[in-house]
């Protein structure tokens with residue numbers, strides 16, 4: 425099945441059960457909205473607890489959730505996926521499955537603010553430290569940050585706010601020279617635009633709340649694993665995967681081989697920390713995924729049209745869209761994003777925070793909210809919202825200024841989006857700019 429094209433896989437790739445004529449075969453994924461499952465035979469209970477057979481309790485496994493995991497693994501070109509309650513849960517579970525106290529992460533500076541907070545404020549309290557690399561195209565800067573305790577390199581395929589890309593194959597090579605894992609947050613690109621596992625990354629994480637769902641109705645997250653492990657360094661660097669389990673049972677690696685990383689996350693991290701997705705939310709994410717390619721193709725085309733138009737406007741100081749030739753990572757985009765450059769980007773108005781406010785207030789088609797990847801176009805002023813907790817210098821380092829706005833371009837008619845922006849630019853450019861004292 426996985427040899428078929430992306431759009432075919434997104435609607436047909438689902439877990440199949442051997443046909444039993446007595447079981448109704450619903451074409452849509454059934455929603456198993458249940459906390460638990462009855463054991464058929466008395467011994468099924470012990471078989472579940474002993475060998476993990478069958479379904480027992482939704483925190484451990486649920487057929488609706490499994491169906492979506494199967495599709496996401498197929499679309500990312502991975503071996504297995506794990507669906508979680510949110511993108512934050514996915515990043516947290518992926519990292520806690522790899523790291524323990526005393527260990528270290530090297531992360532791109534250009535990451536989602538929730539990820540930055542998790543690394544800087546939460547994991548640090550568990551004894552896991554992070555070095556942030558701001559010159560993300562400088563491989564030597566990444567390598568210089570790697571310590572003997574480093575177990576993860578972390579980056580986003582397309583990042584906020586300045587649309588920076590990383591050279592995934594080069595970072596994967598670097599990680600593998602050190603025997604460690606490259607984890608890529610692929611939320612902004614989606615597997616339709618780039619499949620990091622095929623470029624050498626080991627683990628992908630997603631906020632499924634964004635493009636995968638696409639309708640903005642639910643939160644969700646996913647981890648997808650390549651199923652590839654460096655067996656020579658595994659026991660030394662990730663001993664929890666090769667050590668025998670409690671009571672001397674075989675290690676995760678002995679049981680599942682290359683799937684040890686995701687099996688550990690599924691068996692020992694997610695069910696203990698507990699960010700289980702609702703089966704209803706899983707169903708809604710699965711419904712969204714069936715139209716992923718159509719939406720992202722249209723959103724990318726609209727975003728390119730809008731970015732090109734904004735770049736030609738005198739009220740606009742800069743447009744950080746990787747699809748434009750002037751963007752510093754455009755060469756990587758041409759190499760790694762052949763099907764489109766994504767829908768989320770930022771641009772900066774001449775003027776100040778008042779100009780930005782007047783602009784947002786004048787928009788009618790764009791919705792003012794903190795979300796992205798929706799079928800509707802959205803706008804946000806990062807300096808006063810998502811990036812408000814950063815210092816001026818930190819904001820400048822990720823390309824957020826007082827006049828910067830982030831947009832997530834939807835599937836509307838591009839002409840209506842441009843009309844809306846044009847009107848808002850006219851209104852905003854009439855606002856007097858505060859004179860610095």
Ligand SMILES: *Cc1c(COP(=O)(O)O)cnc(C)c1O
Nearest residue numbers: 510511512536611631633643644
């Ligand atoms: C939204 C987002 C997250 C967090 O996902 P939630 O579903 O909101 O928890 C992580 N990474 C990126 C890039 C995001 O955009």
